[in-house]
Amino acid sequence: MKVGVIVFPGSNCDRDMYHVLSDVFNLKTDFFWHEKSLPKDIDAIVLPGGFSYGDRLRAGVIAAHSPIISDVKKLAEKGIPILGVCNGFQILVESGLLPGVLLKNESLNFMCEWTNLIVNNNTTPFTNKLQINQKIPIPIANGEGRYFVDEESLKQLKKNNQIVFSYDEKVNGSISQIAGVCNSDGNVVGMMPHPERAAEAEINQIDHKPSSLIFESLIETVGMKN
Amino acid sequence: MKHIEKNIKRELTNTELQILAAEWSEHCSYKSSKKHLKMLPTTGPNVIVETGYDSGVLDVGDGYVVTVHIESHNHPSAVEPFGGAATGVGGVIRDILSAGTRPIALFDGLRFGNIENDVHAKWLFKNAVSGIADYGNCLGIPTIGGEVEFDVCYKNYALVDVAAVGFGKKSKLIKNHANVDDLVLLIGGSTGRDGVGGSQFASDALESEDRSAVQIPDPFIEKLIIEAILECRDENCINAMKDLGGGGLSCAISETAESLGIGIELDVKNVHLRESDLSPDEIMISESQERMLVISDQKNLSKIKQICDKFRIQCSVIGKVKKDKMMHVKNDDETLALLPADFVARGPLIDREKSKPEYLSKLLSSPTYEKQIPLSDILLKLLSSPNIASKHWVFRQYDHEVGIRTVIKPGFDASVLRLDNGKSLSVKIDGNPKHCYIDPRQGAIGCFEEACRNVVCTGATPIGMVDHLQFGNPEDPEIFWTFMESIEGITDFAKFLNIPCVGGKVSFYNETSDGPIKPTPLIGVLGLIEKSPLLPVPPSNDDVILLVGETKDELGGSEYYEYIHNFVGGVAPKVDFSESKKNMKSVLSLISKNLVKSVHDCSKGGLAIGISELCIFGKIGCDVNLSSSLSLEKILFSESHSRYILVVEKNNLDALKSILSHDACSFSELGIFSGDQIIFETDSNQILKLRVDKAENNYLNSLGKIIQNG
Numbered sequence: 001m002k003v004g005v006i007v008f009p010g011s012n013c014d015r016d017m018y019h020v021l022s023d024v025f026n027l028k029t030d031f032f033w034h035e036k037s038l039p040k041d042i043d044a045i046v047l048p049g050g051f052s053y054g055d056r057l058r059a060g061v062i063a064a065h066s067p068i069i070s071d072v073k074k075l076a077e078k079g080i081p082i083l084g085v086c087n088g089f090q091i092l093v094e095s096g097l098l099p100g101v102l103l104k105n106e107s108l109n110f111m112c113e114w115t116n117l118i119v120n121n122n123t124t125p126f127t128n129k130l131q132i133n134q135k136i137p138i139p140i141a142n143g144e145g146r147y148f149v150d151e152e153s154l155k156q157l158k159k160n161n162q163i164v165f166s167y168d169e170k171v172n173g174s175i176s177q178i179a180g181v182c183n184s185d186g187n188v189v190g191m192m193p194h195p196e197r198a199a200e201a202e203i204n205q206i207d208h209k210p211s212s213l214i215f216e217s218l219i220e221t222v223g224m225k226n
Numbered sequence: 227m228k229h230i231e232k233n234i235k236r237e238l239t240n241t242e243l244q245i246l247a248a249e250w251s252e253h254c255s256y257k258s259s260k261k262h263l264k265m266l267p268t269t270g271p272n273v274i275v276e277t278g279y280d281s282g283v284l285d286v287g288d289g290y291v292v293t294v295h296i297e298s299h300n301h302p303s304a305v306e307p308f309g310g311a312a313t314g315v316g317g318v319i320r321d322i323l324s325a326g327t328r329p330i331a332l333f334d335g336l337r338f339g340n341i342e343n344d345v346h347a348k349w350l351f352k353n354a355v356s357g358i359a360d361y362g363n364c365l366g367i368p369t370i371g372g373e374v375e376f377d378v379c380y381k382n383y384a385l386v387d388v389a390a391v392g393f394g395k396k397s398k399l400i401k402n403h404a405n406v407d408d409l410v411l412l413i414g415g416s417t418g419r420d421g422v423g424g425s426q427f428a429s430d431a432l433e434s435e436d437r438s439a440v441q442i443p444d445p446f447i448e449k450l451i452i453e454a455i456l457e458c459r460d461e462n463c464i465n466a467m468k469d470l471g472g473g474g475l476s477c478a479i480s481e482t483a484e485s486l487g488i489g490i491e492l493d494v495k496n497v498h499l500r501e502s503d504l505s506p507d508e509i510m511i512s513e514s515q516e517r518m519l520v521i522s523d524q525k526n527l528s529k530i531k532q533i534c535d536k537f538r539i540q541c542s543v544i545g546k547v548k549k550d551k552m553m554h555v556k557n558d559d560e561t562l563a564l565l566p567a568d569f570v571a572r573g574p575l576i577d578r579e580k581s582k583p584e585y586l587s588k589l590l591s592s593p594t595y596e597k598q599i600p601l602s603d604i605l606l607k608l609l610s611s612p613n614i615a616s617k618h619w620v621f622r623q624y625d626h627e628v629g630i631r632t633v634i635k636p637g638f639d640a641s642v643l644r645l646d647n648g649k650s651l652s653v654k655i656d657g658n659p660k661h662c663y664i665d666p667r668q669g670a671i672g673c674f675e676e677a678c679r680n681v682v683c684t685g686a687t688p689i690g691m692v693d694h695l696q697f698g699n700p701e702d703p704e705i706f707w708t709f710m711e712s713i714e715g716i717t718d719f720a721k722f723l724n725i726p727c728v729g730g731k732v733s734f735y736n737e738t739s740d741g742p743i744k745p746t747p748l749i750g751v752l753g754l755i756e757k758s759p760l761l762p763v764p765p766s767n768d769d770v771i772l773l774v775g776e777t778k779d780e781l782g783g784s785e786y787y788e789y790i791h792n793f794v795g796g797v798a799p800k801v802d803f804s805e806s807k808k809n810m811k812s813v814l815s816l817i818s819k820n821l822v823k824s825v826h827d828c829s830k831g832g833l834a835i836g837i838s839e840l841c842i843f844g845k846i847g848c849d850v851n852l853s854s855s856l857s858l859e860k861i862l863f864s865e866s867h868s869r870y871i872l873v874v875e876k877n878n879l880d881a882l883k884s885i886l887s888h889d890a891c892s893f894s895e896l897g898i899f900s901g902d903q904i905i906f907e908t909d910s911n912q913i914l915k916l917r918v919d920k921a922e923n924n925y926l927n928s929l930g931k932i933i934q935n936g
Contacts, residue, residue: 009537010449012366016630033536049628051364054446110359112625141363141625197627202644205761 001222003027003044006072006088008034008063013049013086013196020196021046025215034066043222044081044125045072047088049141049194059102059144060090069095081125081221082188086142089180089190098181098190099157100149102142106173110143114206116168117179117193121161124186125221129213135168136210138193140179145192147174147181160184165191229574234565241555241562244507245570248473249480252734255573258700259732262710265717270726272689272754278402278485280321280469281392282728284690286754288647291399293392295321296655296692296750297471298733302441303357303386307350311336311357311386312443316515318390319367320469323452323518326400326459327392330629331643332362333655334372335694335748336620337385341376341612341932350384351376352933357443358388359623364445365452369624370632370653371641376612377659383738387694389655389750393645398459402466404486404521410545411527412475413534414451415444415516418500422512447516450537455518457533463526470517476510476570478519479545480553483567486521490567491554492545506557521547583704589664592781593793601862601914604790605834605904608863609921610928611789614831619930638762639827640680642755652686652753658830659744660783661865662712665798669783670712670747671719675801675867676829677751678723682810683825683870685760685817686753691720693730693749698742700734708745709734716747722803725751760817763824764844765873765899771840771850772879774886774893775809775869777833779860785831786863799866805892806868812889813870821874821882828869834862834914836871837896838904842922847901852908853894862906862914873899 003021007014014031022029032038038045052063063069069091076082076097084092092098105111117136119127130136149157154175157163165180180191198204198211230238230246238246252258269275274283274291281295299314315332322329336354339347351374362369367390420442458464466486470478475497483490494506500514522530527543534541548554553570555563608614621636633650634642640654656677662669678688693716698705709732720727736743765771781787782796816822828836841848854861874882879895886893904921906914 010364010446012364012449012628016628019630050366051446051449054364054444054449056446109356110363110623110625112627113622139627141627143363194627197630200630202633203627203630 001027001043002041003029003046004032004038004042005029005046005048006032006034006068008052008066010052010054011048011050013194017046017048017196020199020215024200025219032068034063034068036068038068038071038075042075042080044218045075047084047091049086049088052087052091060087060094063091064094073097076188079185079187081218083126084190085194085196086192089192090144092188092190097188098183099153100147100181102144103146103148104144105146111172112139112141114139115171117165118168120166121164121182124164124182124189126189126214126217127164129217129220130210134210137204137206138195138198138211140171140193142192146172147178149175157181164189233569239563241507241510242565244511245476245563248476248511249570250573254473254477256732257573257576258578258734260575262713263730265713266727267720268726268728270724273726273728276399276402278466278468278482280324282690282692283325283399284728284752285396286645286647286649289396290645290647291327291394291396292651292752293322293325293327294389294690294692294750294752295729296387296389296694297731298385298387298694298696300385300696300733300736303354303384304350307353307384308357309441309443311354312361313441313515314386314388315358315361316443316448317469317471318388319365319448320518322390322392323455324467324469325392326398327394328456329367329390329452330393330631331391331653332367332369333389333653333750334358334369335385335387335655335657336372336374337380337746338376339381340378344381346382347376348933354384354386355620355623361443361445363625365449366628368626368628368632370626371636372655373657374617374620375657377744379659379744381738381740383736383743385696385736385746387748389692391653400459400464400467402486404466404488404547405523406547406549408465408521408523408547409527409543410490410492410547411520411522411530411541412497412544413454413518413520413541414539415447415514416498416500416540417504417509417512418514419504419508419512420514422508441513441515444516447539450539451516451518454533454537454539458530461529463522463530464520465523466521468519470519472513474511474513480567480570482519483551483553484571487551489548489550489552489554490545491548491556493556493558495558496542496544498540498542506562510555578700578706579703580707580710581703582707589795592796593787593791595791601858602916605838605914605916606921606924607790608785608831608835609838610924611785612929612932613785614835615928616926617929618926619933633759634684634762639683642684642759650755650759652681652684652755652759653750654680655748655750656680657746657748659746660788661798662747663744664783664795666708666711666745667715668798668800669745671715671801672799672867673747674716674719674749675806676827677749678810679827679870681751681753682813683827684755685814686755687814688723688725688751688753690728690752691725691749693727693747694733696733696736696743696746696748698735698737705742712745712747719801719803723807760825765823765840765846766844767846767900768876769823769899770874770876770879771837771848771896771898772872772874772893773833773869773896774813774872774891776866776892777854777856777861777864777869778866779856780864780866781860784863784865786859801867808889809868809870809891812886812891816882816885821878823873823875826871828871829865832863832865838921840871840873841899841904841918842925844899845918846899847903847918848897848899848905850897850906852906858908858913
């Protein structure tokens with residue numbers, strides 16, 4: 001199994017994501033610079049967090065026009081599992097692969113805090129080993145993490161089971177406390193919190209197992225390791 | 227001027243004068259302090275010394291090194307707090323990068339006027355925090371610790387100190403060297419008019435708000451530079467490297483040439499510019515940010531250009547290495563400056579007069595108060611003092627998790643990072659201007675000891691320190707005396723504990739409209755943990771509270787005197803060297819034997835605050851029995867050093883006490899955690915009782931409330 005971590009200018013969680021995929025879960029992982037193309041036989045793609053293009057204009061909007069995104073779109077259509085975390089989520093939203101927008105947090109400040117996620121959809125490639133309503137202790141770290149969609153779209157999201165994660169408590173003013181969503185096919189998932197920061201006992205002294213299950217779900221989906 | 231006439235024997239050109247004005251400013255030349263900084267011990271078993279490093283390097287074993295540096299950006303932050311603080315972060319990061327290591331953590335020490343009644347101080351504070359957050363977060367370098375303090379001596383002013391830690395392989399350190407005909411490259415941001423004269427601006431009392439002397443931050447370019455430089459390092463393209471900081475090109479060129487014993491000829495025409503009409507003199511002294519000076523050779527040039535192209539950052543060949551040890555600045559064929567590099571880099575040093583300040587003899591020994599305030603009320607008020615209350619409002623704005631190394635997060639004693647070789651690094655910075663004002667020598671030693679104590683609380687052995695010495699105008703003998711007292715004290719303690727000083731900085735001319743700031747030395751200590759760190763585990767019911775160390779009659783400069791009684795004076799805490807060493811060693815051995823559940827430093831606010839913080843953390847009350855010959859206020863609020871509050875499970879108590887007795891450490895068993903009230907008693911009389919949830923509310927929310935109200 002081969003996972004690609006896409007690196008944009010200004011990505012800064014790429015190395016963390018690589019470490020978790022490769023060193024913790026033993027997946028064959030490669031970096032792909034945003035100007036490169038993606039191999040056709042890739043099994044999964046992760047868009048890591050960071051500040052692509054320094055968050056200029058609006059978080060994720062410039063990276064959404066990177067050359068590699070057209071490959072990501074093709075692979076998304078083929079049903080390849082794609083995960084966007086934090087800035088990666090913002091890029092997926094800006095590129096139209098996921099619905100909604102991410103606005104400035106209600107506090108208007110950057111927020112780095114631990115919170116609890118609730119699993120709302122356990123049928124995606126990144127959540128199939130989790131239980132519905134299972135809690136995931138996990139950190140958020142963003143300035144523009146407030147998820148928003150209009151009423152009509154929210155109804156659609158609920159109807160299609162596209163809300164993957166929500167916050168256990170009011171965190172940043174997200175509509176319906178949404179923390180992560182998927183596309184209608186369920187293979188493209190975006191989330192604001194950082195599972196790569198919560199999947200090891202050393203740095204997550206609360207409970208690292210639920211976040212680990214996000215990665216183990218991927219392994220389960222794609223099958224054999226390496 | 228005589229020094230110039232004697233050495234150059236001709237009239238200087240305008241460019242030469244500009245270069246020397248920048249390089250010989252206090253900020254760059256350390257003309258008042260250089261002689262005295264030599265007294266600090268700089269060698270030790272872990273220290274790696276290389277030519278031309280801007281940061282200290284410590285060997286942490288298994289082929290890995292840690293680098294560390296500290297800087298301040300006080301003048302700029304006092305004028306433009308967002309940009310000033312942000313560029314302060316940027317500068318210190320490039321010093322870490324210069325050694326060929328990746329920056330992995332930031333710490334900042336922030337000091338402002340009284341934010342409770344000074345709107346300007348509040349504005350400076352809010353924006354400095356935003357500036358640091360904006361810059362550090364964008365780079366993906368976690369800000370994992372620091373301190374915030376408010377004191378009226380910083381009215382209309384700001385101290386913004388930033389320390390950075392780097393990590394890398396020893397084999398990949400840049401071994402600064404150069405050969406004749408090597409190329410001199412300028413990589414990164416373009417040169418503009420921002421920060422022109424910044425070093426002179428910083429070497430003067432802040433009288434005007436010279437905003438053009440403040441540099442403009444661009445964290446995105448900095449991030450690209452970090453990645454590009456590290457790629458160049460991996461490709462072995464770099465012979466030598468230096469950050470462009472204070473003094474801009476003038477400083478970087480002369481210091482690089484001097485340290486490598488080479489000459490550098492550069493053409494200002496080749497410097498990539500932000501504004502086309504910049505004069506050569508401005509180019510030489512501009513302090514535009516996000517620039518690195520790299521020495522490479524023709525063979526590696528195309529590789530470097532290729533890497534810079536990948537990251538879309540500019541790379542200009544601005545000059546070449548010569549044999550003649552001269553700094554030669556040209557504009558095409560015209561020579562603008564031609565000076566010996568060592569003459570430029572080694573500014574003339576000055577002997578400053580010193581005399582003991584008169585104010586010291588006028589300080590009263592104790593306050594007089596008319597009526598006694600109930601101790602519970604005092605404790606509640608202290609918990610909400612901006613200097614003691616939780617700094618959660620600050621560090622939640624910093625990404626302190628990125629890099630996935632942060633094992634002990636901000637908000638506890640020292641922060642701990644995991645390293646790639648299975649060891650952990652514990653880091654803390656500490657300052658205490660209130661103590662230092664009353665006793666500059668003991669205050670400085672106290673900051674040092676407090677930082678050591680904090681890393682010891684995580685189970686780490688101190689392996690190195692950095693110091694940042696901030697004072698008013700050194701031309702005033704009384705201020706210079708306080709500087710000398712501080713540095714002598716720090717030297718004595720460093721030698722006694724065998725902790726090498728691996729970096730530091732001196733910042734003078736920190737003057738406000740009301741006079742000089744209080745002496746503000748800041749000490750950062752790095753500790754190494756061979757195995758796992760001692761994590762901050764919340765205390766639970768029946769855990770025993772034990773105090774190691776002695777509480778003394780030392781209320782001078784305490785938060786109790788200053789915040790509750792508005793009194794400046796008394797006797798400041800003194801560090802007893804042998805007690806300090808003994809307690810450190812003994813606490814570390816208790817931790818390694820797994821006999822303690824957690825250890826908390828006892829410092830600001832004294833024992834009452836230390837225990838209350840533990841209660842708030844565990845959401846549990848305590849029953850503490852005090853017996854001492856000292857008065858209650860002294861036992862509760864004195865800030866004596868070398869003290870540790872131990873949380874011990876009952877079944878470990880006997881073994882722990884026998885070790886402490888064997889080590890001849892002074893200790894006392896104070897009580898247990900239980901219930902939902904913080905209760906202190908003496909001779910079975912209850913003297914203080916406070917509900918934990920009430921204490922928690924004040925402690926956690928008061929800083930945020932002050933910011934929001936107004």
